[in-house]
Structure formats: structure tokens, C-alpha cells
Amino acid sequence: MSYIQQVRDTVAARNVGQPEFMQAVDEVLTTIAPIVESDAVYKNNAILERITEPDRQIMFRVPWTDDNGNIRVNRGYRVQFNNAIGPYKGGLRLHPSVNLSIIKFLSFEQIFKNSLTGLPIGGGKGGSDFDPKGKSEREIREFCQSFMTELARHIGADVDVPAGDIGVSGREIGYMFGQYKRLTNVYEGVLTGKGLPYGGSLARTEATGFGLVYIVQNMLETIGDGFKGKTVAISGAGNVAIYAAQKATELGGKVVTMSDSNGWIYDKNGINLQVIKDIKEIKRGRIKEYTDRVNGAEYHTDDNVWQTKCDIALPCATQNELTLADAKTLIKNGVIAVGEGANMPSTTEAINAFQAAHVLFMPAKAANAGGVAVSALEMSQNSQRLSWSFDKVDDKLKYIMRDIFDKAASAAKQYATPADYVAGANIAGFLKVAQAMIAQGV
Ligand code: NDP
Numbered sequence: 001m002s003y004i005q006q007v008r009d010t011v012a013a014r015n016v017g018q019p020e021f022m023q024a025v026d027e028v029l030t031t032i033a034p035i036v037e038s039d040a041v042y043k044n045n046a047i048l049e050r051i052t053e054p055d056r057q058i059m060f061r062v063p064w065t066d067d068n069g070n071i072r073v074n075r076g077y078r079v080q081f082n083n084a085i086g087p088y089k090g091g092l093r094l095h096p097s098v099n100l101s102i103i104k105f106l107s108f109e110q111i112f113k114n115s116l117t118g119l120p121i122g123g124g125k126g127g128s129d130f131d132p133k134g135k136s137e138r139e140i141r142e143f144c145q146s147f148m149t150e151l152a153r154h155i156g157a158d159v160d161v162p163a164g165d166i167g168v169s170g171r172e173i174g175y176m177f178g179q180y181k182r183l184t185n186v187y188e189g190v191l192t193g194k195g196l197p198y199g200g201s202l203a204r205t206e207a208t209g210f211g212l213v214y215i216v217q218n219m220l221e222t223i224g225d226g227f228k229g230k231t232v233a234i235s236g237a238g239n240v241a242i243y244a245a246q247k248a249t250e251l252g253g254k255v256v257t258m259s260d261s262n263g264w265i266y267d268k269n270g271i272n273l274q275v276i277k278d279i280k281e282i283k284r285g286r287i288k289e290y291t292d293r294v295n296g297a298e299y300h301t302d303d304n305v306w307q308t309k310c311d312i313a314l315p316c317a318t319q320n321e322l323t324l325a326d327a328k329t330l331i332k333n334g335v336i337a338v339g340e341g342a343n344m345p346s347t348t349e350a351i352n353a354f355q356a357a358h359v360l361f362m363p364a365k366a367a368n369a370g371g372v373a374v375s376a377l378e379m380s381q382n383s384q385r386l387s388w389s390f391d392k393v394d395d396k397l398k399y400i401m402r403d404i405f406d407k408a409a410s411a412a413k414q415y416a417t418p419a420d421y422v423a424g425a426n427i428a429g430f431l432k433v434a435q436a437m438i439a440q441g442v
Pocket of ligand 1: 318
């Protein structure tokens with residue numbers, strides 16, 4: 001049995017009932033096989049056994065009171081997976097679906113993504129099964145304070161620096177930052193995605209969506225193409241989706257779909273982003289309201305955005321939202337390129353189908369790394385007690401996304417198949433972390 005297979009079986013036996021985590025591990029192990037099998041140094045240093053086991057997994061009780069005076073209890077998580085190249089870094093997700101498997105898959109992916117950015121950040125992720133939908137401002141604040149009351153003892157500007165993810169935007173980061181300061185009496189860059197008046201970075205809000213479009217543009221350039229004149233389907237209507245839609249539109253694309261967990265909209269004239277921002281960022285409403293405000297737009301609750309004919313597909317909602325059946329429909333409809341804004345939004349079978357059909361495919365680890373990259377730039381600004389202009393951060397983001405593209409493309413060419421960016425991103429991300437782990441000893 002190969003070394004890869006042995007490790008895979010051990011990880012599966014040890015992590016029973018964690019399908020998302022195993023999906024992420026399988027994808028990485030399969031794609032890095034050529035380099036791991038070609039050099040005994042990885043086996044001799046037990047790199048795969050070590051890289052698939054988190055440094056620590058923290059689970060904790062988060063008690064809070066609702067507006068009716070009832071005491072409620074949620075479960076909090078922080079998985080600190082690997083700090084070989086820098087402090088743990090990765091977002092916090094608040095969603096009822098959150099469990100250990102989901103946080104572990106996200107944290108594991110984060111190791112390679114953060115490595116690809118070229119910045120000194122390790123991999124971590126956290127969150128809770130708390131559902132922010134329908135909660136009052138006071139309930140959100142109290143939950144965030146209670147969550148941070150436990151999390152504070154495990155994090156720090158040089159230890160672990162959480163950020164936002166699904167259900168965690170500037171508002172939640174603000175409440176958590178306030179509580180961290182109250183508990184520790186230390187003013188430091190312990191969280192990223194902060195508000196601009198207290199240490200946030202310009203362009204952090206836009207970074208993941210903009211970065212996604214920059215790297216897809218880099219990928220399209222390899223076939224002499226770009227966003228100009230293209231029809232774009234986007235899922236989600238949150239932070240990543242909104243700013244991907246904005247940049248795709250600025251580059252000349254026409255975004256025709258967006259969605260939330262209740263349904264999706266189709267606007268043949270191109271989505272009006274001011275209306276979306278008002279509904280989602282200001283009123284915190286449902287995407288259905290778009291059709292009340294924009295003539296001719298459609299709202300659907302059956303099927304999903306991938307039924308729409310498009311040239312470019314950008315899944316920006318959640319994991320496993322794009323299945324094999326969706327991939328087949330997109331391919332039949334002539335899709336040219338897919339870029340993953342969300343983490344692991346395409347199932348393994350869907351990725352295989354895109355690659356078999358020679359659709360340009362940029363995996364999440366590379367495609368959505370712009371968010372964490374600008375978070376690392378926020379850490380740099382906090383350490384220097386400086387703040388950079390929007391254009392300076394945006395220029396650095398463009399440079400980082402181009403660099404990630406080049407690394408993934410060149411690793412694909414050297415170790416796998418040209419334009420296999422899934423293998424390329426995994427291999428390039430892995431090599432740097434593995435070298436650091438070997439150098440630092442067991
Ligand atoms: P938001 O909470 O801002 O938005 C999430 C969007 O996806 C919402 O429209 C939400 O709809 C929808 N959604 C969430 N869960 C589901 C579900 N189970 N089924 C259908 N729709 C769903 O999150 P972000 O935009 O920040 O994150 C989106 C994705 O991007 C996630 O996979 C995240 O891990 C990833 N990501 C985010 C980064 C960031 O900087 N924010 C960085 C890198 C990756 P509804 O409002 O109805 O729940």
C-alpha cells in the first residue's frame with residue numbers, strides 16, 4: 001500500500017463522521033501524490049501524518065440570554081491546525097450547520113491557502129452553530145461577547161488571528177474585538193476585518209471578491225480572453241459574492257444571477273448592485289426583495305443559479321453547492337471558466353467533470369485567497385501602526401493574486417498537468433509548509 005493510502009486510511013479511521021474534512025484531505029493527498037511519492041523525505045519526517053492532525057482543536061460552551069430572558073447554549077470551535085509558517089489565521093463562521101467536520105475542513109484548507117499567499121500565516125478556523133438570522137442587535141452582541149470570553153485565552157496577535165466568514169462581518173468582529181480588549185487590556189491586531197476607525201484595512205471588505213475576479217482574469221488571459229462581454233453567474237449574496245459581482249462588472253462582464261439560502265434571482269439586464277447592497281448590507285433582508293425593486297427581474301426557489309446559461313461561473317455561497325449535475329448543465333451551456341469564491345463549493349465529481357471537459361477551473365485555495373492575504377496586510381499595518389490607502393492595498397492584492405496564479409500554474413506544469421490548477425495550488429501550498437515543518441523538527 002502506498003504511503004499516501006496508508007495515511008488516508010489512518011485519517012479516515014480517526015475522523016469517523018467527518019465527511020467534509022475527509023473530502024478536503026482526500027483532494028489534497030491525491031493531488032500531492034506525485035511529489036510525496038518521489039522523495040522519501042516526506043515519509044521519513046511523517047509529514048502527511050503531522051499535516052493532517054491539527055495542533056489543537058478547541059470546543060467550548062457559549063451561553064447567552066435571548067430577548068425573552070431564556071438562557072441559550074451554543075457550541076464554539078477554534079481549530080488551530082498548523083503554525084509552521086506563521087500564527088494561525090482563518091475566519092470565524094456563525095451558521096447553524098457548523099460542526100467539527102466543517103471547521104476542520106476549513107482549517108485544513110487554510111494551511112495551503114495561506115501558504116500560497118506568500119505571507120507568514122499558518123492555518124486555523126473557528127465558529128459556532130449559532131444562527132444570526134432573525135436575532136436582535138442585542139442578542140448578536142451578547143453572543144459575540146460570550147464567544148470571545150472563552151476564545152480570548154487561545155488567541156493573540158502573534159498566536160492566532162481570527163477574521164470573518166459566513167455570518168461574521170464587521171459588526172460581529174467589532175463586538176468580539178471590544179470584548180477581547182476588555183478581558184486582556186491589550187490593544188493589538190488580534191482580529192482582522194475590523195472597522196476602519198479602529199485598525200481595519202481599506203479594501204479588506206472587497207478583497208475576497210476582487211481577488212477572485214483578478215485570478216480568474218489571469219486564468220482567462222491564458223486563452224487570450226477576459227471578463228469583457230461575458231455573462232457571469234454568481235451564487236450567494238454575501239461579502240464574497242457582492243464584491244466579485246462588482247469587480248466582474250467593472251471589468252466588462254454582465255452578472256445575471258445571485259442567491260441566498262431561500263432562492264435566487266435572475267436579471268437579464270445585469271444585477272443592480274446598489275439594490276443588492278442595500279438589501280443585504282444595510283437592511284439585512286432577503287434576496288427575494290430584489291424583484292420588488294427592479295423591473296423584469298425573476299425570483300426562483302426551484303433549481304439553482306447553475307441552470308442559467310453563462311460563460312463564467314463563480315460559486316460564492318457555501319461548500320458542496322455545485323454538484324455533478326450542475327457541472328454537467330454548465331458544461332452543456334458552454335461555460336468557459338469556473339472560479340471558486342466559497343470554500344470547497346464544488347463537489348469532487350463536479351471538479352472532475354470540469355477538468356475532463358477542459359473548462360478552466362480555479363480552486364478555492366487559490367481563488368479566494370485574496371481575503372486572507374489582505375487580512376495579513378491588515379496585520380502588517382496594525383504592527384506598524386500605519387494605514388495604507390485603498391489603491392496601495394488593492395495593488396498589493398492584484399500582485400498577490402498574480403503571484404498565486406503563477407505559483408499554481410508553474411507547479412501544475414512541473415509536477416502534474418499544465419492548467420491543472422487544483423493540483424498546482426495544492427502542491428505549491430504544500431511544499432512551503434512541508435519545508436518549514438522539516439526545518440523545525442518534530
Ligand atoms: P456571508 O455570510 O457574507 O454570505 C454567505 C452567502 O451565502 C449568503 O448569501 C448566504 O445566504 C449564502 N449561504 C450561506 N450558507 C448557505 C447554505 N447552506 N445554502 C445556501 N446559501 C447559503 O459569507 P461570505 O460571503 O463571507 O462567505 C461565503 C463563502 O466564501 C464561504 O464559503 C466562506 O468560507 C468563503 N470565504 C469568505 C471569505 C471572506 O473574506 N469573507 C474569505 C475566503 C472564503 P443566507 O444569507 O440566506 O444565509
